[in-house]
Amino acid sequence: MFTVPFPARLSASSIIDAAWILLQEGGQDALNMRALAAALGVRPASLYRHFENREALVRALAERGVLELQDGIARATQGKGPRDALWAAASTYLNYARNHPHAYALMLFGDDSAQTSAQGQSAAKALWNTLLKLVGDLSGDPDDTDQAVAFWTFLHGAAMLDRQGLYGASGPRGGLDVGLTALLNHMETAGGSGDPSS
Amino acid sequence: MFTVPFPARLSASSIIDAAWILLQEGGQDALNMRALAAALGVRPASLYRHFENREALVRALAERGVLELQDGIARATQGKGPRDALWAAASTYLNYARNHPHAYALMLFGDDSAQTSAQGQSAAKALWNTLLKLVGDLSGDPDDTDQAVAFWTFLHGAAMLDRQGLYGASGPRGGLDVGLTALLNHMETAGGSGDPSS
DNA sequence: GTCTATACCTTGATAGAC
DNA sequence: GTCTATCAAGGTATAGAC
Numbered sequence: 001m002f003t004v005p006f007p008a009r010l011s012a013s014s015i016i017d018a019a020w021i022l023l024q025e026g027g028q029d030a031l032n033m034r035a036l037a038a039a040l041g042v043r044p045a046s047l048y049r050h051f052e053n054r055e056a057l058v059r060a061l062a063e064r065g066v067l068e069l070q071d072g073i074a075r076a077t078q079g080k081g082p083r084d085a086l087w088a089a090a091s092t093y094l095n096y097a098r099n100h101p102h103a104y105a106l107m108l109f110g111d112d113s114a115q116t117s118a119q120g121q122s123a124a125k126a127l128w129n130t131l132l133k134l135v136g137d138l139s140g141d142p143d144d145t146d147q148a149v150a151f152w153t154f155l156h157g158a159a160m161l162d163r164q165g166l167y168g169a170s171g172p173r174g175g176l177d178v179g180l181t182a183l184l185n186h187m188e189t190a191g192g193s194g195d196p197s198s
Numbered sequence: 199m200f201t202v203p204f205p206a207r208l209s210a211s212s213i214i215d216a217a218w219i220l221l222q223e224g225g226q227d228a229l230n231m232r233a234l235a236a237a238l239g240v241r242p243a244s245l246y247r248h249f250e251n252r253e254a255l256v257r258a259l260a261e262r263g264v265l266e267l268q269d270g271i272a273r274a275t276q277g278k279g280p281r282d283a284l285w286a287a288a289s290t291y292l293n294y295a296r297n298h299p300h301a302y303a304l305m306l307f308g309d310d311s312a313q314t315s316a317q318g319q320s321a322a323k324a325l326w327n328t329l330l331k332l333v334g335d336l337s338g339d340p341d342d343t344d345q346a347v348a349f350w351t352f353l354h355g356a357a358m359l360d361r362q363g364l365y366g367a368s369g370p371r372g373g374l375d376v377g378l379t380a381l382l383n384h385m386e387t388a389g390g391s392g393d394p395s396s
Numbered sequence: 397g398t399c400t401a402t403a404c405c406t407t408g409a410t411a412g413a414c
Numbered sequence: 415g416t417c418t419a420t421c422a423a424g425g426t427a428t429a430g431a432c
Contacts, residue, residue, distance in 0.1 A: 008397060032425065045428075046398050054426070109362060124364040149365065149373020150380065154348075157355020164307060166322040167347065175347020182348065182384030183377065190376075206415060231408065243410075244416050252408065 010042060012050050016060050020103070023061060027102040028111075031058075058111050059118075065103040066123045069096045070130055082138035083184060089134050090155055090180055097159035104159060128152065139187040147187050154179050208240060210248050214258050218301070221259060225300040226309075229256075256309050257316075263301040264321045267294045268328055280336035281382060287332050288353055288378055295357035302357060326350065337385040345385050352377050 018039045023031045033054060037044040051057045069092075076092040077085035097104040107123040131152050136142040158176055161167055167175075216237045221229045231252060235242040249255045267290075274290040275283035295302040305321040329350050334340040356374055359365055365373075 146372040150377030153355040157351040179348030186380030
């Protein structure tokens with residue numbers, strides 16, 4: 001008579017926590033409703049009382065990842081000069097992507113890993129604004145989209161190549177330092193986007 | 199009596215051609231054995247006489263993509279000076295990724311889009327050698343791995359962000375030009391990897 | 397709110413007739 | 415070499431009892 005379902009065994013946050021672990025350890029494939037239910041000691045059907053479907057769950061995970069990464073960047077850049085802040089942001093970004101490869105992919109690619117996804121757009125916008133401000137602090141142009149695009153492009157490329165192990169056994173070596181140095185130098189010397197006429 | 203299976207309706211190359219179209223139009227999801235058989239006017243089981251399994255087919259497609267891209271770069275850079283050649287290579291690379299987004303992903307990510315894949319490694323190595331040589335021609339160091347890593351990182355990042363539509367409605371704007379300019383300038387001025395002691 | 401039970405779908409792949 | 419027929423495995427999701 002004390003096996004009535006109170007208090008609830010599940011909650012949105014406990015599900016997200018378990019799902020996050022599954023994602024972290026086995027990627028998207030490991031993140032399925034059966035495995036998730038098993039990890040929580042519950043039946044798959046029970047999950048649908050807390051999340052309408054798998055997509056909603058994935059959305060919540062992506063949001064969590066973006067907030068974590070943004071928070072990490074904010075903390076790493078606090079109190080630093082423009083150039084140091086950008087360097088710290090890059091380092092934080094790449095470390096996060098390396099330590100949470102599946103979450104990083106989930107944030108930017110969403111569910112399918114093809115085409116544009118809603119949470120990908122949202123995550124991208126959030127990260128974009130974060131990086132844009134930092135870049136503006138160095139280049140002097142508070143809306144230096146071109147330099148910010150270049151910076152983000154480089155970071156994302158490094159995150160993805162690293163994630164797939166495509167740098168090979170020797171890793172990126174000094175390539176990331178070299179690239180970042182080149183981009184930051186260019187920001188400092190070039191000032192704005194390079195086309196003041198527009 | 200003339201419906202005997204000669205001459206064969208299928209061949210490895212006709213299958214690859216059809217698979218390439220499916221991949222191009224619908225991505226990996228559209229590339230399944232049923233759809234492929236239907237596109238060829240044949241039953242799914244018949245495909246297994248020509249490819250041991252789906253993975254072998256994907257491997258062949260990845261190989262085709264790498265060759266196409268390498269060939270395009272070779273042609274675009276031919277007869278150009280070092281800096282122009284690198285610029286042309288970048289342009290060709292990004293155009294290829296934009297025009298064949300699914301094939302590009304297949305080449306570098308392989309089947310699953312998670313973890314390291316065999317054809318990903320192979321494709322990466324092939325592209326790497328192509329880019330390494332071009333970079334060496336500009337920087338002066340024939341084995342300037344750091345600069346080549348930076349260059350490739352940027353290209354891959356641009357290809358992936360573009361592919362996912364994450365640059366937003368306004369696109370990368372001048373960001374790609376800015377980034378490439380920064381990297382090429384750095385190659386010219388910095389000479390080697392920057393650590394002649396190693 | 398969780399359970400049992402199951403429907404339903406989409407895959408890749410195979411056996412054996414022709 | 416292609417066919418019919420079918421299996422096995424994996425997934426999301428729902429109805430209705432408790």
